[in-house]
Amino acid sequence: MQESSTFVLAAWSLIVICYDICTRTIPNFLSLGALLIALLVLAVTGLSVTHQPASSALIGFVLAMVLTVPGYLFKVLGAGDVKLLSAIGLLCGVNMMLTTFAVASISVVLFWLLWVKAQRLSHILPFNINIAVARTSKEKNIPFGAALGAGLILILLLPGLFNLT
DSSP: OOHHHHHHHHHHHHHHHHHHHHHSOOOHHHHHHHHHHHHHHHHHHSBOTTSOBHHHHHHHHHHHHHHHHHHHHTTSSOHHHHHHHHHHHHHHOHHHHHHHHHHHHHHHHHHHHHHHHHHHHTTTSSSOOOOOOOSSHHHHSOOHHHHHHHHHHHHHHOGGGGTOO
């Protein structure tokens, strides 16, 4: 993968992370815009943005939908999370999408476990853990899009760690 596409994807991911953490939403211009760019790159070059074959990108897109639509239907994921992982699949291909999804899922589970443990231990610690009470139902959810963005950045910067070189 070229340095320029790595930089652009990492910058895009960082913007997604900031939006999802601050607003608990991923704007359509980020996810659908990325899908449009991915489709244009595929149409012109026959390759994904990360130089994967078109078949890998299309399988990545379809598999991303298969992995996330049930979560959306059961109100575990937001529509932005579905569109974001689909964009990652089309931009990067099936292997990077699956690895991103796995890294994000594991990090969210670990974060949740640490959060629960911190709440249970907060009464015995010698310092105060300020755990804010959520004002809306959206604020109760862990921003999965941010975890997807962080997972993609990690994979882009350390591809050898995930055997994706």
